[in-house]
Amino acid sequence: MLTVRFFSLIREALDCEELEVAHHAELQTLEDLKGSLASTGGELWRETLYQPNVVHALNQRVVNTDHVLADGDEVAFFPPMTGG
């Protein structure tokens, strides 16, 4: 299984904090997962996840979407950070 988490504006837009996705052969990279979430979720999910400034994290590290996924991974989507 993959754990997928959403934060801030993205969590609010999707009305979803976290979900579990079965890890299978078609979900090789983070980009594959993103595409799968967008096609399952519909237009709102596609628009939200494909905004140009979305930040992607894999196991709590910011990465590019070409990173390869492994079973048990935690993936997160969030907007640019505004701490301090």
Next chain:
Amino acid sequence: MSVLVQATPFSTEVQQEILFADTFGAGLVTFTGYLRDFSEQGAIEALELEHYPGMTERVLEELGEAAAHRFGLRGWRIVHRYGRIQQQDPIVWVGVLADHRSEAFAGCQFIMDTLKTKAPFWKREYMCDGRVIWVRAKSEDSEREKSWQESGHE
């Protein structure tokens, strides 16, 4: 050499004592960030900070270690609030100890500039007129962070 991320208010005096309990340095520089009372959107009543538990602490640890290595710091501590924050409450406190002032000033500024764009926090402002607004990342913050990266690779 430590990080604290918590929902409840903290005392900057106590944080400074904790930093000194760990180590000593001839130069101490601290920064305290408070909730501002205005933005381009108007008067602000309160702030709510969301964060990514686990990732936040790790990013701040790595940031402190990077600053210690780069500027030869003797000690550092980073404290950050999350949850609902009222006026007058500190949001963030950074303290660094070094043998000389230039390293202490630079180390503290490096941590603050990098924290703004690398630590997974998101601010939501509660305006006095009732609106609730997610704060957008500022391009000058990411430019400041990039300039540290570039100067580090010289």
